[in-house]
Amino acid sequence: MTRYVLEYHLVSYRRIWRSSVLSSFVLPLLTMLGFGVGVGAYVTGGVDGVPYLDWMVPGLIASTAVQVAIGDSAWPVLGGFAWQRIYFGQAAAPLRIADILDGHLAFVVFRTLTSCVAFLVVAAAFGTMHSWWALATLPIAALVGLAVATPTFAYAATIRVDSYLAVLFRLGVIPMSLFSGVFFPVGSLPGPLRWIAYALPLWHGVDLSRAATLGVAPAWSPVGHVLYLALWAGAGWLLAHRQFGRRLVV
Amino acid sequence: MTLIHARGLVKRFGDFTAVDGIDVDVQRGEAFGFLGPNGAGKSSTMRMIGCVSPPTDGVLRILDKDPRHDGPAIRARLGVCPQLDNLDLELTVRENLTTYARFFGIPRKVARARADELLDFVQLTERADSKVEPLSGGMKRRLTIARALVNEPDIVLLDEPTTGLDPQARHLVWERLFRLKQQGVTLVLTTHYMDEAEQLCDRLVVMDGGRIVAEGSPRALIERYSTREVVELRFDTESQEVFADKLAGVGERLEVLPDRILLYVADGDDAVAQVQRRALSPAGVLIRRSSLEDVFLHLTGRTLVD
Numbered sequence: 001m002t003r004y005v006l007e008y009h010l011v012s013y014r015r016i017w018r019s020s021v022l023s024s025f026v027l028p029l030l031t032m033l034g035f036g037v038g039v040g041a042y043v044t045g046g047v048d049g050v051p052y053l054d055w056m057v058p059g060l061i062a063s064t065a066v067q068v069a070i071g072d073s074a075w076p077v078l079g080g081f082a083w084q085r086i087y088f089g090q091a092a093a094p095l096r097i098a099d100i101l102d103g104h105l106a107f108v109v110f111r112t113l114t115s116c117v118a119f120l121v122v123a124a125a126f127g128t129m130h131s132w133w134a135l136a137t138l139p140i141a142a143l144v145g146l147a148v149a150t151p152t153f154a155y156a157a158t159i160r161v162d163s164y165l166a167v168l169f170r171l172g173v174i175p176m177s178l179f180s181g182v183f184f185p186v187g188s189l190p191g192p193l194r195w196i197a198y199a200l201p202l203w204h205g206v207d208l209s210r211a212a213t214l215g216v217a218p219a220w221s222p223v224g225h226v227l228y229l230a231l232w233a234g235a236g237w238l239l240a241h242r243q244f245g246r247r248l249v250v
Numbered sequence: 251m252t253l254i255h256a257r258g259l260v261k262r263f264g265d266f267t268a269v270d271g272i273d274v275d276v277q278r279g280e281a282f283g284f285l286g287p288n289g290a291g292k293s294s295t296m297r298m299i300g301c302v303s304p305p306t307d308g309v310l311r312i313l314d315k316d317p318r319h320d321g322p323a324i325r326a327r328l329g330v331c332p333q334l335d336n337l338d339l340e341l342t343v344r345e346n347l348t349t350y351a352r353f354f355g356i357p358r359k360v361a362r363a364r365a366d367e368l369l370d371f372v373q374l375t376e377r378a379d380s381k382v383e384p385l386s387g388g389m390k391r392r393l394t395i396a397r398a399l400v401n402e403p404d405i406v407l408l409d410e411p412t413t414g415l416d417p418q419a420r421h422l423v424w425e426r427l428f429r430l431k432q433q434g435v436t437l438v439l440t441t442h443y444m445d446e447a448e449q450l451c452d453r454l455v456v457m458d459g460g461r462i463v464a465e466g467s468p469r470a471l472i473e474r475y476s477t478r479e480v481v482e483l484r485f486d487t488e489s490q491e492v493f494a495d496k497l498a499g500v501g502e503r504l505e506v507l508p509d510r511i512l513l514y515v516a517d518g519d520d521a522v523a524q525v526q527r528r529a530l531s532p533a534g535v536l537i538r539r540s541s542l543e544d545v546f547l548h549l550t551g552r553t554l555v556d
Binding site for chain 2 (some may be wrong): 005007012088089090094095248250
């Protein structure tokens with residue numbers, strides 16, 4: 001049943017996929033030039049013994065996964081309850097809450113993966129990939145995407161107006177993107193901030209991605225990273241399932 | 251065969267009791283209506299029947315199954331036309347039907363064929379490939395009805411199917427629903443339009459404050475709760491009130507409205523003759539047959555609920 005819901009989202013996506021694919025390539029290309037080449041020129045010593053661009057790109061891939069996953073979860077989920085109300089139509093069909101939720105999550109993972117594939121291709125063209133392990137950034141992106149998508153689903157299913165989504169982005173997504181080791185090592189943050197970075201999902205994705213593209217060992221045990229991200233995804237799923245149930249079955 | 255069976259059905263939201271112990275039986279092939287003012291508990295009842303709202307108390311069996319445990323299996327055989335359209339505005343008219351059909355596990359090819367048939371049925375074939383967003387309210391409503399039929403349901407639930415539509419659109423929807431009824435589809439609908447209930451329902455219940463206050467066919471309800479005819483008198487004065495006393499005893503019941511007086515009578519001509527014998531000369535006299543609206547207002551009162 002989940003696949004029928006995924007199918008619906010894919011049919012819905014078919015109308016905009018061209019513009020969406022284009023923007024998936026434009027964004028990494030611009031960042032590559034702006035940050036990597038521009039900023040990188042000032043970071044002459046590189047980081048951890050590799051050029052700044054090569055060091056930063058894997059972090060941006062994980063960060064893109066987070067941005068896309070949250071963006072595609074926030075407004076569409078709120079709209080599914082509050083605007084177009086498509087979830088109510090789905091709940092009237094023989095679908096379970098879990099089918100509705102999983103089908104939509106599967107679509108978000110699909111969007112996350114396609115965006116990261118685009119990024120990976122552009123980044124590889126700039127010669128920033130040091131190892132075939134770089135391909136592992138894709139499953140990592142899917143996992144970190146799920147780790148942020150499920151709590152976002154829960155949040156978006158709880159709020160009634162979209163001004164709360166602006167709060168999520170300003171107080172959650174943007175700080176997380178800035179302080180999770182994407183642009184500079186987490187080690188240079190003061191103690192408490194460092195622990196916040198460790199607690200949030202993105203840094204774990206960044207550390208894993210960076211290890212993959214540079215072909216080095218991650219700062220933490222990879223199993224620990226994966227389990228921690230899975231914990232976010234799982235806990236978020238339970239919360240989202242509960243909120244979806246509260247909205248759809250009353 | 252009883253498709254919907256409810257005994258002492260209750261729905262509470264916290265302290266608020268939306269449905270307060272109702273008994274309902276709907277037979278196969280019947281067009282059954284829930285009538286009532288806003289807040290009477292109609293939609294809550296429909297949502298329980300639609301298996302998206304677990305009953306708080308009482309017995310509810312649909313298609314001989316228990317909605318508490320067999321929700322998906324029951325919903326597979328229901329068609330639901332909700333009060334608020336929840337179509338995907340950015341998909342085309344046809345895609346709305348085909349993607350929805352897939353939720354029922356209907357193969358793509360069958361879904362496409364059925365979508366074409368249904369678009370023909372609701373007269374939207376010409377708009378099949380246009381997006382839903384620019385469609386008129388009546389077209390969207392017809393599309394929602396078509397979507398509710400995509401799984402060839404045993405029961406079609408329609409929650410206020412024509413609320414908010416203009417007269418032409420309403421009549422077209424009624425005509426389509428009447429066709430469904432002729433085909434033997436079981437219809438369950440809620441409405442607060444009396445003409446809708448009279449046109450479509452074989453049997454109906456009037457709900458008020460979560461309870462059923464009357465039950466029967468439209469004809470039987472009129473016979474029981476109203477008189478055969480109603481005389482509407484209009485007097486050329488500021489207040490109609492002063493004439494109420496002078497009319498006492500004419501007919502079974504009298505109701506004073508700000509602009510006219512209603513006399514509920516068995517024979518309108520006879521009542522008008524009586525009025526004239528009392529030397530009263532109203533500026534306007536209208537004799538009409540009693541309608542379900544009279545029953546409804548008698549049972550649920552004229553006070554605005556919301």
